[in-house]
Amino acid sequence: MAPEIKFTKLFINGQFVDSQSGKTFPVVNPSTGKVICQVSEGDKADIDLAVDAANEAFKLGSTWRTMDASARGRMMDKLVGLMERDLHYLAQLETYNNGKPLKDAVFDIYGAMYALKYYSGWADKIHGQSIPADGNVFVVTRKEPIGVAGQIIPWNFPILMLAWKWGPALAAGCTIVMKPAEQTPLTALYMAQLSVEAGFPPGVINVVNGFGATAGAALASHDRVQKIAFTGSTAVGKLIMKAAAESNLKRVSLELGGKSPIVVFPDVDLDKAVQTCHAAVFANMGQCNTSLSGCCAGTRTFVHESIYDKFVEKATELARKRKLGDPFGEVDQGPQVSELQFNRVMALIEAGKKEGAGLKTGGLKHGSEGYFIEPTVFVDVQDDMRIAKEEVLLLTIFGPVQQIMKFSTMEEVIKRANDTHYGLAAGILTNDINRALTFSQAVNAGTVWVNCFLHVTSQAPFGGFKQSGIGREMGEEGIHSYVEVKTVTISMAKF
Numbered sequence: 001m002a003p004e005i006k007f008t009k010l011f012i013n014g015q016f017v018d019s020q021s022g023k024t025f026p027v028v029n030p031s032t033g034k035v036i037c038q039v040s041e042g043d044k045a046d047i048d049l050a051v052d053a054a055n056e057a058f059k060l061g062s063t064w065r066t067m068d069a070s071a072r073g074r075m076m077d078k079l080v081g082l083m084e085r086d087l088h089y090l091a092q093l094e095t096y097n098n099g100k101p102l103k104d105a106v107f108d109i110y111g112a113m114y115a116l117k118y119y120s121g122w123a124d125k126i127h128g129q130s131i132p133a134d135g136n137v138f139v140v141t142r143k144e145p146i147g148v149a150g151q152i153i154p155w156n157f158p159i160l161m162l163a164w165k166w167g168p169a170l171a172a173g174c175t176i177v178m179k180p181a182e183q184t185p186l187t188a189l190y191m192a193q194l195s196v197e198a199g200f201p202p203g204v205i206n207v208v209n210g211f212g213a214t215a216g217a218a219l220a221s222h223d224r225v226q227k228i229a230f231t232g233s234t235a236v237g238k239l240i241m242k243a244a245a246e247s248n249l250k251r252v253s254l255e256l257g258g259k260s261p262i263v264v265f266p267d268v269d270l271d272k273a274v275q276t277c278h279a280a281v282f283a284n285m286g287q288c289n290t291s292l293s294g295c296c297a298g299t300r301t302f303v304h305e306s307i308y309d310k311f312v313e314k315a316t317e318l319a320r321k322r323k324l325g326d327p328f329g330e331v332d333q334g335p336q337v338s339e340l341q342f343n344r345v346m347a348l349i350e351a352g353k354k355e356g357a358g359l360k361t362g363g364l365k366h367g368s369e370g371y372f373i374e375p376t377v378f379v380d381v382q383d384d385m386r387i388a389k390e391e392v393l394l395l396t397i398f399g400p401v402q403q404i405m406k407f408s409t410m411e412e413v414i415k416r417a418n419d420t421h422y423g424l425a426a427g428i429l430t431n432d433i434n435r436a437l438t439f440s441q442a443v444n445a446g447t448v449w450v451n452c453f454l455h456v457t458s459q460a461p462f463g464g465f466k467q468s469g470i471g472r473e474m475g476e477e478g479i480h481s482y483v484e485v486k487t488v489t490i491s492m493a494k495f
């Protein structure tokens, strides 16, 4: 099933090129632990070249700057068409490199296409206002592209995160230097090639593979990058913001970790609730966002005491039924993305066992090769246990591990749900409108799901409160961080 690997170099100024240093690094298949291929390893010198190309493409009078906004949108649509043409190949490549089941990869690629399609429509609708300002003046605002956007993405949704970043940037008329995650560069490189076919001028889109501390850090601290968009861990988000502040005060948008609660009241259909909570945590191998934090995955399941035992029984049964194995097969769950992630999750599972959380199922490595972990359910988890908290080592379980806690009252569960540095997402399952409204208002999270979870769409903003991030992606909000507002004041003759 191994798809052919067509592109392994850096994509700078419309060409695939070796890195300046000539260095390469291995990309690994997480299902086997074996090397797929070597890719060029970019660092500061390559980021410099990519930023030069992106600035050149952004310069006044350039093809990109003088193109009709609607034509930009059509070019994005063309890219979406090419993705659709190559959907099967892209999905295979994503599964091969990331380990997610093929059906999930297909789902992600549709999500990526929808995001680009959504933003292509925005290209010619990003406009300012005319303002009745004091004095004899005519005042208008313009929303101008911010310039070169640096974009750093993680490994859990490689192509989807790429689309979330490229969409608003291209619609706004920015140019891009993207650094994909070192674990998963392959679909980004293929997308770079599709961008050539779609007609994007050289330098508008650049992709530099490399590591965070070198290529990523060079991008975040570059003086000629005007904005940095980052999805990843809170710890790295802080480094990025610091680098941005210490260099040119570039604009920053951050989509960081979470420790998202999902709360189950007894007035719901129990089987449905168990299913929703199961999907909330086990989707994407429990990697619904960055490794150092649980993000929007429903990592803290709070179940009302009156249904707790029954819920645990059913949740355990469901986890046991989860089919684990070769992601190209008919499975629900593939491997964790890398050995490092595998080790982190296993270490926290061990911590959970030691601290006395009840292990109902799973907790072990699966198979003899690759980074598979059995679907795991812990019960009687206390809020101060390492597996339930994020503070200790800044690590939380970012894997297929459900932690089920018991609660009694709304007041209590709101307090516990909010007792975290994070605030990305939260969910409540109830048929009582007052409960749903109370929770939605009181919980500190950028997204609240009522009777659903992980429902993320292109049209609605997504992002975090507190240390889960800054700014919003998707929806109209997602455009804001790629434009500057310019106020033009024109003196008018009195008449």
Ligand code: ADP
Residues within 6 Å of the ligand: 152, 153, 154, 155, 179, 180, 181, 182, 210, 211, 212, 213, 215, 216, 217, 220, 231, 232, 233, 234, 236, 237, 239, 240, 290, 291, 292
């Ligand atoms: P994870 O542990 O899930 O890999 P990270 O936040 O470390 O999460 O990584 C997300 C992205 O951030 C990756 O593309 C990674 O290379 C990049 N990154 C890591 N460290 C830095 C850094 N110091 N500066 C810029 N980017 C970084």
